Amino acid sequence: MSVTSDLKNKLSRRTLLKSATVGMALAVGAPFVKSAQPKVLRYLATDLDESAAISKQCFADTGIQIEYTAVSTDEVSRRALTKPNSFDVLETEYFSLKNLVPSGNIQGLDTRKILKFNDISPVITKGELQNGKKLSAQGTAPWEVLYLAGADSRQFSKTATDFVTLIPTTYNADTLGIRPDLIKRPIESWAELLNPEFKGRAALVNIPSIGMMDAAMVVEATGQHRYADKGNMTKAEIDLTMKIMTQAKKDGQFRGFWKDFNESVTLMASGQTVIQSMWSPAVTKVKSLGTPCVFQPLKEGYRSWAYGLCASKATTQAKLEWTYEFVNWFLSGWAGAHLNRQGYYSAVLPTAKAQMTANEWGFWMEGKPAVADITAPDGTVIEKAGAKRDGGSYDERMGNVACWNAIMDEHDYVVKKWAEFVAA
Numbered sequence: 208m209s210v211t212s213d214l215k216n217k218l219s220r221r222t223l224l225k226s227a228t229v230g231m232a233l234a235v236g237a238p239f240v241k242s243a244q245p246k247v248l249r250y251l252a253t254d255l256d257e258s259a260a261i262s263k264q265c266f267a268d269t270g271i272q273i274e275y276t277a278v279s280t281d282e283v284s285r286r287a288l289t290k291p292n293s294f295d296v297l298e299t300e301y302f303s304l305k306n307l308v309p310s311g312n313i314q315g316l317d318t319r320k321i322l323k324f325n326d327i328s329p330v331i332t333k334g335e336l337q338n339g340k341k342l343s344a345q346g347t348a349p350w351e352v353l354y355l356a357g358a359d360s361r362q363f364s365k366t367a368t369d370f371v372t373l374i375p376t377t378y379n380a381d382t383l384g385i386r387p388d389l390i391k392r393p394i395e396s397w398a399e400l401l402n403p404e405f406k407g408r409a410a411l412v413n414i415p416s417i418g419m420m421d422a423a424m425v426v427e428a429t430g431q432h433r434y435a436d437k438g439n440m441t442k443a444e445i446d447l448t449m450k451i452m453t454q455a456k457k458d459g460q461f462r463g464f465w466k467d468f469n470e471s472v473t474l475m476a477s478g479q480t481v482i483q484s485m486w487s488p489a490v491t492k493v494k495s496l497g498t499p500c501v502f503q504p505l506k507e508g509y510r511s512w513a514y515g516l517c518a519s520k521a522t523t524q525a526k527l528e529w530t531y532e533f534v535n536w537f538l539s540g541w542a543g544a545h546l547n548r549q550g551y552y553s554a555v556l557p558t559a560k561a562q563m564t565a566n567e568w569g570f571w572m573e574g575k576p577a578v579a580d581i582t583a584p585d586g587t588v589i590e591k592a593g594a595k596r597d598g599g600s601y602d603e604r605m606g607n608v609a610c611w612n613a614i615m616d617e618h619d620y621v622v623k624k625w626a627e628f629v630a631a
Contacts, residue, residue, distance in 0.1 A: 346438025
């Protein structure tokens with residue numbers, strides 16, 4: 208997919224990046240100029256975030272070459288903790304920061320060098336919608352771990368500073384994916400994951416910290432327990448949750464447990480599962496294969512998450528400046544629009560909107576019926592004219608967040624009990 212001719216003009220070579228702080232003087236759409244010196248950034252992230260289209264467009268516009276290393280969610284954190292010399296740029300979830308920041312292996316970024324920092328969605332920076340509606344803070348809410356006490360600090364700041372842990376890239380409100388053509392009735396609750404009607408055709412994400420929260424959403428929806436904080440359970444709550452889920456597993460409820468995007472797509476597209484933990488782009492992928500799939504809004508709300516970028520503590524000064532250039536490019540619109548077209552939400556919505564058609568923006572962001580077919584980033588038609596987005600508008604979906612992904616105080620116990628559950 209190429210940018211419009213107008214954007215190409217805006218991204219011409221007329222203006223050079225002058226210094227480490229030159230980004231302060233540039234506006235969105237300002238030129239990014241290729242350097243004679245190869246600019247390579249080693250980028251550590253999950254396979255969910257690896258995007259050949261984004262890296263290709265970034266190189267075309269800036270000359271920055273992204274070298275992805277795609278691993279599992281847990282492996283991202285492990286490498287950040289044990290091999291900080293193996294990457295330059297890290298994209299990780301906000302929930303991992305309670306482990307990563309105290310290690311000193313990552314460095315936050317200076318907001319004064321981020322062109323559009325003040326335009327980042329208040330969902331991330333303040334925990335509220337544009338209209339001021341406050342969001343649930345259960346779990347690890349991004350705004351609570353956004354700021355660092357100082358440039359080299361290993362501690363979070365409760366008030367805004369010039370240094371942030373992560374510059375947000377993308378976030379979403381997650382729910383269950385379903386096959387409406389195989390279920391053929393309304394699905395309204397997380398409790399349906401344990402409905403015997405779907406015995407042998409349900410699945411969970413096999414990432415302990417995330418799977419445990421999906422399990423908590425299910426247990427709470429069944430009325431068997433009310434959690435004070437689904438993102439920070441006590442050992443007794445973890446035991447109760449795993450007891451309920453283990454019994455369901457022994458009864459044959461689950462077809463499987465998936466660890467990555469492609470596994471979840473295969474399970475759903477093949478019909479092996481009809482209801483499961485799922486991510487929005489995976490639903491988009493299933494649809495692009497011609498298979499009906501719905502990212503089902505549920506009455507109990509969504510489990511939400513947010514990803515962002517930082518640099519390794521071992522990153523050289525030159526690569527740190529390329530990181531700032533990359534971040535500024537990432538927030539300038541093309542990448543945001545690309546992500547929005549997959550069902551994600553981008554960090555800076557106005558720049559993404561400028562790169563989307565009115566029909567795309569209305570469908571993905573405003574909950575309006577599509578006036579023409581909606582296509583995936585690869586051009587595949589995924590929704591016909593007249594369709595509405597699952598869950599409605601941005602405000603409807605993000606305004607109904609029940610909890611955020613989290614690393615619990617009892618994380619080691621979570622990992623232990625989750626392994627026992629999967630092996631049961």
